[in-house]
Amino acid sequence: MWRDRRVLDLFGIKHPILLAPMAGPVLSEMAIAVAKEGGLGSLPSAMLSPEQTRTEMEKFRAAVKAPVNLNFFCHTPPAQDEKREAAWRARLAPYYDELDIDPAAPIPVSSRTPFDENLCQMVEQLRPEVVSFHFGLPPEVLVARVKASGAKVISSATTIREAIWLEERGCDAIIAQGSEAGGHRGIFLSKHTDRQVGTMALVPQMVDAVKVPVIAAGGIADGRGIVAALALGASAVQIGTAYLFCPEAKVNAPHRAALKAAWDDDTVLTRVFTGRPARGIANRIVSEIGAMSDLPPEFPLAGGTIMPLRGKAEPAGSGDFTPLWSGQAMRLGREMPATELTRTLVEETQARLRQMTPG
Amino acid sequence: MWRDRRVLDLFGIKHPILLAPMAGPVLSEMAIAVAKEGGLGSLPSAMLSPEQTRTEMEKFRAAVKAPVNLNFFCHTPPAQDEKREAAWRARLAPYYDELDIDPAAPIPVSSRTPFDENLCQMVEQLRPEVVSFHFGLPPEVLVARVKASGAKVISSATTIREAIWLEERGCDAIIAQGSEAGGHRGIFLSKHTDRQVGTMALVPQMVDAVKVPVIAAGGIADGRGIVAALALGASAVQIGTAYLFCPEAKVNAPHRAALKAAWDDDTVLTRVFTGRPARGIANRIVSEIGAMSDLPPEFPLAGGTIMPLRGKAEPAGSGDFTPLWSGQAMRLGREMPATELTRTLVEETQARLRQMTPG
Numbered sequence: 095m096w097r098d099r100r101v102l103d104l105f106g107i108k109h110p111i112l113l114a115p116m117a118g119p120v121l122s123e124m125a126i127a128v129a130k131e132g133g134l135g136s137l138p139s140a141m142l143s144p145e146q147t148r149t150e151m152e153k154f155r156a157a158v159k160a161p162v163n164l165n166f167f168c169h170t171p172p173a174q175d176e177k178r179e180a181a182w183r184a185r186l187a188p189y190y191d192e193l194d195i196d197p198a199a200p201i202p203v204s205s206r207t208p209f210d211e212n213l214c215q216m217v218e219q220l221r222p223e224v225v226s227f228h229f230g231l232p233p234e235v236l237v238a239r240v241k242a243s244g245a246k247v248i249s250s251a252t253t254i255r256e257a258i259w260l261e262e263r264g265c266d267a268i269i270a271q272g273s274e275a276g277g278h279r280g281i282f283l284s285k286h287t288d289r290q291v292g293t294m295a296l297v298p299q300m301v302d303a304v305k306v307p308v309i310a311a312g313g314i315a316d317g318r319g320i321v322a323a324l325a326l327g328a329s330a331v332q333i334g335t336a337y338l339f340c341p342e343a344k345v346n347a348p349h350r351a352a353l354k355a356a357w358d359d360d361t362v363l364t365r366v367f368t369g370r371p372a373r374g375i376a377n378r379i380v381s382e383i384g385a386m387s388d389l390p391p392e393f394p395l396a397g398g399t400i401m402p403l404r405g406k407a408e409p410a411g412s413g414d415f416t417p418l419w420s421g422q423a424m425r426l427g428r429e430m431p432a433t434e435l436t437r438t439l440v441e442e443t444q445a446r447l448r449q450m451t452p453g
Numbered sequence: 454m455w456r457d458r459r460v461l462d463l464f465g466i467k468h469p470i471l472l473a474p475m476a477g478p479v480l481s482e483m484a485i486a487v488a489k490e491g492g493l494g495s496l497p498s499a500m501l502s503p504e505q506t507r508t509e510m511e512k513f514r515a516a517v518k519a520p521v522n523l524n525f526f527c528h529t530p531p532a533q534d535e536k537r538e539a540a541w542r543a544r545l546a547p548y549y550d551e552l553d554i555d556p557a558a559p560i561p562v563s564s565r566t567p568f569d570e571n572l573c574q575m576v577e578q579l580r581p582e583v584v585s586f587h588f589g590l591p592p593e594v595l596v597a598r599v600k601a602s603g604a605k606v607i608s609s610a611t612t613i614r615e616a617i618w619l620e621e622r623g624c625d626a627i628i629a630q631g632s633e634a635g636g637h638r639g640i641f642l643s644k645h646t647d648r649q650v651g652t653m654a655l656v657p658q659m660v661d662a663v664k665v666p667v668i669a670a671g672g673i674a675d676g677r678g679i680v681a682a683l684a685l686g687a688s689a690v691q692i693g694t695a696y697l698f699c700p701e702a703k704v705n706a707p708h709r710a711a712l713k714a715a716w717d718d719d720t721v722l723t724r725v726f727t728g729r730p731a732r733g734i735a736n737r738i739v740s741e742i743g744a745m746s747d748l749p750p751e752f753p754l755a756g757g758t759i760m761p762l763r764g765k766a767e768p769a770g771s772g773d774f775t776p777l778w779s780g781q782a783m784r785l786g787r788e789m790p791a792t793e794l795t796r797t798l799v800e801e802t803q804a805r806l807r808q809m810t811p812g
Binding site: 325 | 454456611612613633643647648649651652654657661662673674675677678680681683684685686719720721722735744745780781782805806811
């Protein structure tokens with residue numbers, strides 16, 4: 095059925111479709127749905143406690159006999175910077191005032207657990223078939239232990255130089271994260287967020303530059319995009335935004351409404367919500383702070399001070415302070431269960447391949 | 454040979470490949486080469502006098518019996534702003550000093566002729582089969598006259614909303630200019646240059662939004678990219694950067710050297726060289742002024758003050774002040790004559806289509 099079997103054989107999956115491990119929207123329910131249809135189910139751990147991750151893994155294992163991709167962030171947590179934190183709070187103070195939130199109330203700390211000794215032990219116990227990292231790779235010794243556990247290791251590259259770096263450090267496959275992709279950029283070598291490369295240019299140059307298989311991500315949301323990615327030389331695709339339209343996605347109401355209403359050029363890379371550049375639909379806070387302002391503290395600290403604003407605004411139906419993560423192809427999104435979407439993607443791809451056969 | 458014949462029949466060409474009308478690098482020699490192989494040869498007029506354009510058209514008509522695309526800019530020329538001009542000269546003064554250029558010497562005026570009554574008369578006389586515009590469309594009355602002359606009218610859209618706007622105003626086909634593309638962005642409705650959409654996301658959403666055929670541009674440089682564009686629903690492709698590697702391209706030595714050495718993430722959108730955002734390889738002046746600085750005067754005035762710097766630096770082998778226009782897929786570039794490149798693109802595309810046929 096599929097001509098390029100490199101990623102299929104590497105992971106032991108039936109179809110070359112990976113669910114993007116979207117921290118927040120994706121829990122086991124969605125991963126199970128994709129895995130049941132022969133794609134690779136992914137479980138993002140970055141916003142879960144180790145206990146929650148274990149629970150999600152147990153649910154997955156109980157529901158389906160299929161490989162799973164456990165995803166981790168591997169950033170270096172920043173030192174607290176009181177001065178910067180104070181400046182950020184001062185900048186957001188008028189919003190606290192507007193929403194009638196007590197500025198003296200304790201502000202939650204935004205944390206994303208980076209991959210470390212503890213999580214490595216968890217991987218060694220849970221034995222996911224695939225471990226994916228975002229923001230590069232953890233220390234060499236931990237990568238070696240993950241591989242020794244039997245897991246295939248993958249990570250995202252936003253440039254060719256990042257792909258070469260990942261291959262040299264042992265990645266079994268590399269996700270080419272084109273600039274169209276929603277959520278956090280995997281960028282880890284370059285400092286130039288304004289030079290990120292589109293999927294159409296990124297994938298073939300990456301395929302030429304590395305020996306391991308390339309998984310295309312960014313702007314792919316239907317069978318047309320999947321065939322395009324395969325044409326460019328990708329061995330599989332990773333799909334995020336299209337799955338946000340599924341009922342299984344844990345997406346709050348303002349976010350869901352924004353996804354349905356957005357135009358292709360409504361998204362922007364912003365560091366407002368977490369301190370790292372991520373693509374989302376521009377909203378009030380992004381416009382007023384400035385998408386790439388250096389005022390928000392370093393990742394992931396920026397988010398803490400925003401949480402009380404979200405807590406007040408979202409129940410009132412406002413997405414003014416919500417990270418409205420989205421890729422640029424949101425207008426291709428379709429509301430259907432994740433099993434049905436996965437099946438539809440496979441069928442569309444096969445149909446498109448037949449349509450394109452030279453006459 | 455080609456399943457989708459919409460653009461082929463519209464223009465009367467054999468293969469769905471348009472030479473991008475790159476003002477500067479492309480003259481009749483390159484257009485003739487592409488047309489001889491069955492693609493659409495394009496002649497960019499924006500940097501030529503009407504007399505030069507006539508000469509290039511005559512050369513084309515004498516060399517090949519094939520349709521030709523005559524390209525025009527359709528910006529509104531800005532008023533001279535002495536204060537802004539003075540600030541720009543002051544900012545560049547240290548470079549004049551460094552290169553030992555007399556700051557009191559007259560500075561050339563950078564002009565790009567916008568489409569107007571005179572050029573419309575020229576079109577009515579020269580009767581190109583296709584007229585393409587960049588930066589939207591000229592006034593309605595001029596578009597009507599161009600169409601009445603028998604020419605098919607096309608223009609570039611960088612967003613879905615721009616595509617709908619162009620279709621409503623009578624475009625016969627629309628170029629989907631993905632963010633990967635080199636040179637000037639066609640952007641004309643949006644003010645947000647940081648929200649430009651990648652080809653992978655732009656093309657299928659545009660195909661869904663308009664009835665006229667879509668021509669994909671941006672990041673396409675070999676048969677893989679052409680098949681990908683067709684898979685996304687494009688009826689043809691427009692290729693620019695790949696043709697800059699041909700000997701027929703009028704590309705200065707520092708630019709040529711930069712194209713060969715560049716990495717995928719070395720380009721940036723900058724308004725430094727002309728006042729409008731355009732994609733090129735970042736060099737000294739871009740880095741030092743700031744790619745999207747608002748210091749450079751409005752398009753096309755910014756370029757005048759830079760010309761003396763180029764005049765001194767380029768002969769000495771330096772590209773420090775040269776617009777190094779390039780798309781993001783420059784690493785796919787191959788040095789071969791434009792006829793051979795066009796033939797190769799067609800062959801690669803056919804071969805790739807056969808490879809992708811479901812087993």
